[in-house]
Amino acid sequence: MGKSQETFNKKEKEKKRLKKRKEKQEKKEERRANSPGGGLDAMMAYVDEFGNLSDTPPDPTKKKEVIKASSIEVGVPRREDDPEDAVRRGRIAFFNDSKGYGFINQDGTQERFFVHVNGLTEAVQEGDKVSFELEQGMKGLNAVRVKKV
Secondary structure, X not given: OOOXXXXXXXXXXXXXXXXXXXXXXXXXXXXXXXXXXXXXXXXXXXXXXXXXXXXXXXXXXXXXXXXXXXXXXXXXXXXXXXXXXXXXXXXXXXXXXXXXXXXXXXXXOOOEEEEEHHHEOOOOOOOOEEEEEEEEOOOOEEEEEEEEO
């Protein structure tokens, strides 16, 4: 007759595994019995008509209007470019004539934009007030059609 495949070591490991499982189950039951929570209802939070969180459900008699599902827009609406917003104003912060590039600080926001000599309509120097438009370049926004103001 063949020898059992269960060795002493395997039996001991199985006993330990079952003991751990039993202890874990007992701890789980003990936590459930001693927990102060009242289940899902105790965890619910509601938003009142002013946007404040409360633990009581909103009063249906105070409901103001019915919102139609078809009127809800899902997603971000497309932004329309304003033609007046396309022309910006700023000041030349740095310009290197020999290398043919510089930077413009936009008035108000102080954002800095790269400008290349090819984007100029006339010669500029540091400190000149200019108007310009923006185009997407390889490394970010570039100022183009730069004119002195």
